[in-house]
Amino acid sequence: MPSLRPIDTEPGQSRYAALAAAMRERIVAGEWPPGSAIPAEQMLAAEHGVALGTMRRALDLLAEQGLIERVHGRGTFVRQGLSGAPMLRFFRFGAVGNAAPRSRILARERLALPAEGARALGCGPGEMGLRLLRLRSVGEQPVLHEEIWLPLPLFEPLAEGDPAEWGDLLYPAFAQRCGVFVHRAVDSIGFGNLGAAQARALELPAGHPCARVQRQAYDLAGRCVEWRSTLGDANAFHYTVSIT
């Protein structure tokens, strides 16, 4: 039987906003793990001593923010992290259309984070990270080259064992092996030219124009947990935005 949790509103804040903030804290604190159901609206409304409509409004807010997912007739669930966060959505690789994308880890080492990476990950300068080089292919054709930095004690489980067992998608591996759920990602797009090593990996001439997607990925609590730089043939780049 849940204890009562009367809600207190800061001046100028609506009750449903305060409720949403409170629920967010409980979720981030792990009271209901990702994928599990939270109590029914009726239950929560009674627990906080508010009307049903007000609690619904609060949950609507969290749903908009992507923190929870409502399913009519079944319940309300804490969202699992992003599964693919599909980097390939930025590119169009021809003919090979139906071939399944594959990924391979080229290198893995523990290293001190470079200054920019430490800043991105919110770590102190000189802290340790795990650096991965990863090659993604469509059919037999290598198409994307990635350099990935992960903060280190957190991702220690990925520093050992055979990367070939991780599967083709990285984020599910983060979740299963390190308990890290990627919940939001910010991608920053630019154009540049391939360095010698990347060009070799992608079977393109050195200096070939490339698109560079720099990603910072965040977990439920808003911590940055991944800093990644992805390179692919600029001529295959394609992206569509709608503005209103």
Next chain:
Amino acid sequence: MPSLRPIDTEPGQSRYAALAAAMRERIVAGEWPPGSAIPAEQMLAAEHGVALGTMRRALDLLAEQGLIERVHGRGTFVRQGLSGAPMLRFFRFGAVGNAAPRSRILARERLALPAEGARALGCGPGEMGLRLLRLRSVGEQPVLHEEIWLPLPLFEPLAEGDPAEWGDLLYPAFAQRCGVFVHRAVDSIGFGNLGAAQARALELPAGHPCARVQRQAYDLAGRCVEWRSTLGDANAFHYTVSIT
């Protein structure tokens, strides 16, 4: 005194969704022109014979879709079109930071729409369009080269008169001179190389790598009213997307 407009719901459709659709039609039909206020919620609820909360829900939908804008204490307004639809958000042009962007029309002519343009604008092949070449500058530096196609009887007012009087922003000119309000735009980003003419205009070497933004702009009713192709130095391109 407004007549009653009882709302009828299609099976499987909620009442507020039907209301939103009805209101959308009235707005698109021009019953309340862009920028003007629509009647108060109480009024509309009574007119359609529904509870206040239901009407509010319908208006919330339209607000989400960007069709209307609600202002606490003042009223609810039909949105003006996009003002800038800022193409420059895709680029970062250095040092000249504070200089105001300027634009200049290099060429203007009536021509039959090319096949792709006709398709984009939803016109029959061979119909007439207005073709503009436009150069945008920051400070004294030309930075973007644009080719713009507009469907023709609609934009006839722009086919005459001095383009220098249009001002630096195109969409306000569309609104004032042609009564066309751009409400949504879809930008498609790709990568390529500058042709000789464009390179000359941008003061870059021919074949220089460039980012190409292809835009289709739509009015309130969802008609495509503009087809545009913008080119700029690939090295200045920069864009950030957040996914959840």
Next chain:
DNA sequence: AAGTGGTCTAGACCACTCT
């Protein structure tokens, strides 16, 4: 002070899912 949108309540009923 009057008019607007924003919040909150309390309760009824509907639609969906699972067992």
Next chain:
DNA sequence: GAGTGGTCTAGACCACTTG
């Protein structure tokens, strides 16, 4: 059938803007 979220109502009160 029991439990969940989704819709709708009717009404009270609050917060903001304008004359």
